[in-house]
Amino acid sequence: MEIDRLDGRKANQLRPLACSRNILNRAHGSASWTQGDTKVLVAVYGPKAGTKKNENPEKACIEVIWKPKSGQIGKLEREHEMIVKRTLQSICILNINPNTTTSVIVQVINDDGALLPCAINAACAALVDAGIPLKHLAVAICCCLADSGYIILDPTKLEEQSMKAYAYLVFPNSILSVRPEGSLKVQGEPMEHGVITSGTQGAMSVDDYLNCLERGRAATAKMSTVLRRNLQPQIASDLSKAG
Amino acid sequence: MGLPDAPGDLSSEVDVDAFRRLFPLRFYERHLTESIRPDGRPLGRARDTTIALGAVTSAEGSALAKIGSTTMLAAIKMEVMTPSMDSPDEGCIAIDFHMPPICSPIVRPGRPAEIAPVVSKQLSDTISSSGMINLKELSLVSGKAAWMAYLDIYCLDADGALFDAALLSAVAAFSHCGPVLAYTSAIQDCVALTRQRMKELQKILDEANSAIAVLMEGGDSLLDAIYEEDNLEGIDDVEMLDVEEGEVVEPNLHNEKGKSSGGDVNLEIQGSQSKNRGLRARKKKNRRKKGGSRPVTDINRFVLDTCRRLKERKSYMLYTAVGCLGVSALNDLVKEVHIPFNLLPSAV
Numbered sequence: 052m053e054i055d056r057l058d059g060r061k062a063n064q065l066r067p068l069a070c071s072r073n074i075l076n077r078a079h080g081s082a083s084w085t086q087g088d089t090k091v092l093v094a095v096y097g098p099k100a101g102t103k104k105n106e107n108p109e110k111a112c113i114e115v116i117w118k119p120k121s122g123q124i125g126k127l128e129r130e131h132e133m134i135v136k137r138t139l140q141s142i143c144i145l146n147i148n149p150n151t152t153t154s155v156i157v158q159v160i161n162d163d164g165a166l167l168p169c170a171i172n173a174a175c176a177a178l179v180d181a182g183i184p185l186k187h188l189a190v191a192i193c194c195c196l197a198d199s200g201y202i203i204l205d206p207t208k209l210e211e212q213s214m215k216a217y218a219y220l221v222f223p224n225s226i227l228s229v230r231p232e233g234s235l236k237v238q239g240e241p242m243e244h245g246v247i248t249s250g251t252q253g254a255m256s257v258d259d260y261l262n263c264l265e266r267g268r269a270a271t272a273k274m275s276t277v278l279r280r281n282l283q284p285q286i287a288s289d290l291s292k293a294g
Numbered sequence: 295m296g297l298p299d300a301p302g303d304l305s306s307e308v309d310v311d312a313f314r315r316l317f318p319l320r321f322y323e324r325h326l327t328e329s330i331r332p333d334g335r336p337l338g339r340a341r342d343t344t345i346a347l348g349a350v351t352s353a354e355g356s357a358l359a360k361i362g363s364t365t366m367l368a369a370i371k372m373e374v375m376t377p378s379m380d381s382p383d384e385g386c387i388a389i390d391f392h393m394p395p396i397c398s399p400i401v402r403p404g405r406p407a408e409i410a411p412v413v414s415k416q417l418s419d420t421i422s423s424s425g426m427i428n429l430k431e432l433s434l435v436s437g438k439a440a441w442m443a444y445l446d447i448y449c450l451d452a453d454g455a456l457f458d459a460a461l462l463s464a465v466a467a468f469s470h471c472g473p474v475l476a477y478t479s480a481i482q483d484c485v486a487l488t489r490q491r492m493k494e495l496q497k498i499l500d501e502a503n504s505a506i507a508v509l510m511e512g513g514d515s516l517l518d519a520i521y522e523e524d525n526l527e528g529i530d531d532v533e534m535l536d537v538e539e540g541e542v543v544e545p546n547l548h549n550e551k552g553k554s555s556g557g558d559v560n561l562e563i564q565g566s567q568s569k570n571r572g573l574r575a576r577k578k579k580n581r582r583k584k585g586g587s588r589p590v591t592d593i594n595r596f597v598l599d600t601c602r603r604l605k606e607r608k609s610y611m612l613y614t615a616v617g618c619l620g621v622s623a624l625n626d627l628v629k630e631v632h633i634p635f636n637l638l639p640s641a642v
Contacts, residue, residue: 105400126415133412216423253423 057209058087065192065205065270070172070281072180080181084173086205088163093173095181098151110145112152117170120159131157131167138171138191138221138248144184153183164207165193167250168219172278179282188224188278189247190271193217194263196255202266216253218260220267223247225275244268341455345462347470355471359463363453368463370445370471377433377440385432385440389418391447391460398452413457417447417464427468443471509630596621600628 060066066087075081078094102112115136117128139155155177157170168191175189195206195217203210211217223245251260314321314332325332335341341362350356353369360366377384391414393407401407421427432441445467447460597612606612615624 126411129408129411130415133408252419254425 056203058207062201062203063266063270065273066207068274068277070176070278072176072282078177078181080177080179080183082173082176082180083160084169084176086165086169086172087207088161089165089169090160091166091170091173092158092160093170093177094156094158095174095177095183096154096156097181097183098148098153100151102150102152108150111143111148111150113139113143114152114154115139115174116154116156118156118158120162131170134167134248134250135171135174138189139174139178141247142175142185142187142189142223143178144186147184153181162208164209164211165205165219167191168193168221171221171248172274176278176282187226188275189221190224190274190278191219191221191248192267192270192274193219194267196253196259196263200259202259202262204266204270214253216251216255216259218249218251218255218263218267220246220264221248222268222271224278225272227279343462345466347466355467355469357463357466357470359459359466361455361459361462363451364449364455364459365451366447366449366456366459366463368445368447368460368467370443370467372471373442373444374434374439375442376438381429382437383433383440384429386429386442387418387421387427387432387445388442389421389445389447389464390414391417391449393449393452396451397449401452407452409456413460416457417460420461421464426465506630593621596625600624604628 056062058066066089067085069085070082072080072082074083074092075094079097080095081093083090083092098111102108103114106112113136115132117124117132117135119128135155135157143153155174157174159166159170171189171191175185178185179188193205193211195203195210195214197203198215203214206214206217225241246264249264255263308316322332326337329337331337333341342360343362344360346358348356349358349367350369354372355370356368358365358367375386377386391410393401393410395401395403398407432443434440445464447463449456449460593616597609597616600612601607601609612624619627
């Protein structure tokens with residue numbers, strides 16, 4: 052039941068990941084995330100005073116601006132803004148800086164499939180770079196469902212368009228902690244089994260969706276290690292950055 | 295008693311609504327610990343849902359869906375358009391979701407709500423990617439005509455679960471839309487009727503055109519017959535030529551008379567070999583004779599007749615025209631001009 056992918060990858064194989072932080076000079080935090088040919092650049096401007104209208108002033112507010120590679124801003128961009136905003140709201144600790152607004156600007160450099168997961172990963176890294184307090188990190192992945200019921204991970208744009216359905220999933224990062232093992236579990240399951248965000252496009256059955264969840268979870272473990280490795284060595288150089 | 299209980303003490307004195315706004319977390323916690331929600335529902339129960347089909351009578355399909363207080367009105371309007379090049383035998387659906395200020399106090403005119411474009415995009419994604427509507431059914435004539443369905447959803451009351459209610463109303467409106475094929479056959483009938491009517495009109499026009507063409511050539515036509523019928527004066531053998539000022543005397547008159555009488559004899563000899571030809575020749579001869587033997591009294595009568603026909607009050611102008619052109623030429627001119635006017639629908 053092997054499916055042939057155009058770039059010769061296996062079904063479970065992800066594209067080469069690359070992440071670099073602190074690339075923009077003026078932004079408080081910035082990161083770029085590359086998955087194969089999809090590249091997204093995110094800049095974070097740390098807490099500013101005041102919240103937007105209709106937002107709860109007792110909590111910090113996150114504002115996301117999505118800039119496409121080309122074309123006018125339309126409904127697609129608004130939808131992406133809302134999804135990224137809600138995802139980031141669930142990983143940030145919002146009570147620490149009430150009545151402030153943190154701006155996250157997402158710029159799409161190139162779109163070759165799995166754009167939204169790439170943007171969420173980049174936004175996460177940028178928030179770490181800016182020093183915004185987070186509960187845990189988030190790792191996002193995209194799964195595609197072929198007509199035969201086969202699930203492939205990290206599709207390219209061509210694969211996304213030709214497949215029956217696809218789902219993007221955001222899981223919490225696996226936590227390395229000094230605290231004992233048991234205290235990190237939520238209702239008996241490890242924390243990384245939770246789902247922060249899930250979005251689907253196309254018609255898929257419930258079993259297919261649960262399969263996607265399983266595959267996605269397995270893959271995010273690998274992505275978490277890549278992210279952690281990327282973030283760690285740069286912590287020493289961040290100390291010189293002015294807040 | 296004591297500080298930690300201070301809000302709890304207040305709750306017995308403070309209005310429920312005020313408590314909900316002042317201490318929202320405690321308010322909801324109080325309910326959720328009992329596995330119940332503020333409106334009395336258990337955790338797993340949805341609000342009462344109602345659907346009313348045909349809410350908008352002017353639209354091809356419409357529905358009003360309510361989930362609790364959340365109200366959505368969906369209406370579908372169908373239009374015929376030319377399909378795009380990439381999909382010549384597929385119709386099109388355009389979905390729009392509006393949140394007018396009526397739906398919520400936080401929506402103001404001129405500033406669209408934040409969730410409106412998101413719900414709109416999610417709706418169009420869901421409807422198109424689920425394969426709910428087969429676009430090929432919307433095609434009328436491949437490559438030339440196809441249905442375009444405009445689906446507009448208006449949120450009349452935003453009280454949560456917006457996407458659910460919007461999708462419900464959209465699906466209900468599509469189900470109410472009725473068979474599109476009925477419209478197709480009605481349009482085809484109209485097209486057939488129009489084609490038939492056009493053929494009839496074309497025939498009438500062709501007849502009129504040919505009549506005018508013949509008239510212009512100076513040949514015989516049914517118009518001549520009409521003219522002949524109108525003037526029942528007998529053939530006037532007596533010729534009285536009164537040369538009036540400016541009147542053109544037809545020089546060939548005497549000769550024609552001689553010829554025509556000869557021709558007459560000839561025709562009579564030939565007899566019924568070609569009735570039509572005979573009739574035509576006689577008509578020609580009669581016309582010439584009439585033209586030539588127009589006495590003075592006839593000019594007056596002719597001018598009066600023509601004035602009446604043309605609705606021209608200034609008869610002196612006609613006298614001048616007769617003087618310049620002669621009666622027969624003027625007669626021909628008037629006939630040429632007047633007949634097409636009769637054929638056209640009288641707008642005067």
